[in-house]
Amino acid sequence: MSTETLAAPQVTPTATLLRVLGIVSAVCGLIIVGSYEITLPAANANRRIALERAVFKVVPTAKSIVEYYALPAGGIEQAKGGGEAPASVAKFYAAYDDAGKLTGIAAEAGAKGYADIVRIMFGYDTACQCITGIGVVSMKETPGIGDKILIDKDFQANFKALDVKLTDDLSALVNEVKTVKHGTKTNPWQIDAIAGATVTSRAVGKGINDAAQFLLPKLAPNLEKLKVKS
Amino acid sequence: MSANSPVSSPAALRNMQEFMEGIWERNPVFVMVLGMCPTMAVTVSAMNSISMGLATTFVLAASCWLVSVMRHMIPKEVRIATYIVIIATFVTVVEYAIQAISLEMSEALGAYIELIVANCLVLGRAEAHAAKNPPMPAMLNATGMGLGFTVGLTMIGGVREILGNGTLLGISLFGPNFQPWVVMVLPPGGFFVMGSWLLLFAIYRARKDRNNAALAAQGASHGA
Numbered sequence: 001m002s003t004e005t006l007a008a009p010q011v012t013p014t015a016t017l018l019r020v021l022g023i024v025s026a027v028c029g030l031i032i033v034g035s036y037e038i039t040l041p042a043a044n045a046n047r048r049i050a051l052e053r054a055v056f057k058v059v060p061t062a063k064s065i066v067e068y069y070a071l072p073a074g075g076i077e078q079a080k081g082g083g084e085a086p087a088s089v090a091k092f093y094a095a096y097d098d099a100g101k102l103t104g105i106a107a108e109a110g111a112k113g114y115a116d117i118v119r120i121m122f123g124y125d126t127a128c129q130c131i132t133g134i135g136v137v138s139m140k141e142t143p144g145i146g147d148k149i150l151i152d153k154d155f156q157a158n159f160k161a162l163d164v165k166l167t168d169d170l171s172a173l174v175n176e177v178k179t180v181k182h183g184t185k186t187n188p189w190q191i192d193a194i195a196g197a198t199v200t201s202r203a204v205g206k207g208i209n210d211a212a213q214f215l216l217p218k219l220a221p222n223l224e225k226l227k228v229k230s
Numbered sequence: 231m232s233a234n235s236p237v238s239s240p241a242a243l244r245n246m247q248e249f250m251e252g253i254w255e256r257n258p259v260f261v262m263v264l265g266m267c268p269t270m271a272v273t274v275s276a277m278n279s280i281s282m283g284l285a286t287t288f289v290l291a292a293s294c295w296l297v298s299v300m301r302h303m304i305p306k307e308v309r310i311a312t313y314i315v316i317i318a319t320f321v322t323v324v325e326y327a328i329q330a331i332s333l334e335m336s337e338a339l340g341a342y343i344e345l346i347v348a349n350c351l352v353l354g355r356a357e358a359h360a361a362k363n364p365p366m367p368a369m370l371n372a373t374g375m376g377l378g379f380t381v382g383l384t385m386i387g388g389v390r391e392i393l394g395n396g397t398l399l400g401i402s403l404f405g406p407n408f409q410p411w412v413v414m415v416l417p418p419g420g421f422f423v424m425g426s427w428l429l430l431f432a433i434y435r436a437r438k439d440r441n442n443a444a445l446a447a448q449g450a451s452h453g454a
Contacts, residue, residue: 012305020304024312028319035323042330050333138337143394144412 055093058123058133059104062095070218090215100229109211113203116140131162146200155194163188164212170220179205248367252375258351259382260431265351268342270420276399279387281335283380285324289346292320294360294372301361313356321346389423390414
């Protein structure tokens, strides 16, 4: 037998390996960046439409929206276009009618439900200082049980005029928003839970309470700035 | 097929076989039982199943084509890394495309779009088929596998949607008095429906084998 058959198995040179990996990464990188650039305008338009639809659902008189941030130190500022909001601020949307007059405020709230965070959008009426409607932004609650918060008429009726009045010094809510056992609601700041879906109902109440306690004290002193669309 | 269809030439016949392999004979869901993670997770409705299936089909076809084009260039030492990068690229493309087409669909499918990267069907096809075949058959085979996957998902998703929600593709089938069988749209329902389909196909195959055996025995006795 010749020595050739015993030669080591063919080894690919290091330079070749690196070159191939480099070429593949470059090609793939180009494809990814290209498709990102192409789809970005359409994706942003979709996000905008979805957001407007969610706000219009809770503030039905609205025709256009402007995004604002409520700052943790107090005060508000208009959100600059694009980019994510910093974690410390609360995002809210001022909703305007055809004439550019403020017709309501919408904001997101979230709290832990049965399966995951229940994220909702609520509409706030500045005149009655109450919550006038809620819609679900995202949730993973059990179909047929937790997702009743969307369709249960009695539960939805809680949000015709849920009281979230502020104290005179505008520092906190007069009454905490609280979810109570089904059938025991006596006050306008209470939420009557759905029997059998208490955990999800409570998440809605806690989410609204947390968001209102944070947002409304910062919003109330600055309402004048929002009155007319800027 | 008419007599003058392109299938009559040997090359076209082979391409046709490549294409059909995944749709029936080696269906990824019911025969090879590959890619079970999205199969169980997203098949709560027919529409979700179809979207997931088509997204996977695109990733399969595109990455198998590219793997096949580059198959002589890729050294075997780095082939898995290369395949995964290629697959991840097309998954990202699909993700952006779905966001641009429909935000609702993107939210319904959630993380399972990204998880196509880890779908063993895609890497399995790239490694077992595309790396050894020219681009045209590789892409045809991958498209067939993808469509077979779509059909499989839709068969599960359709049944789950009908039983668990009383609708098919969002259209109500039984009217307002239908009491949905909620467990069907929860995770256990996926296993029930998948298991039932596998049982049906197993019965079908057992029957066919028995018939074939009986025919063969008959043929043998006649020959004797």
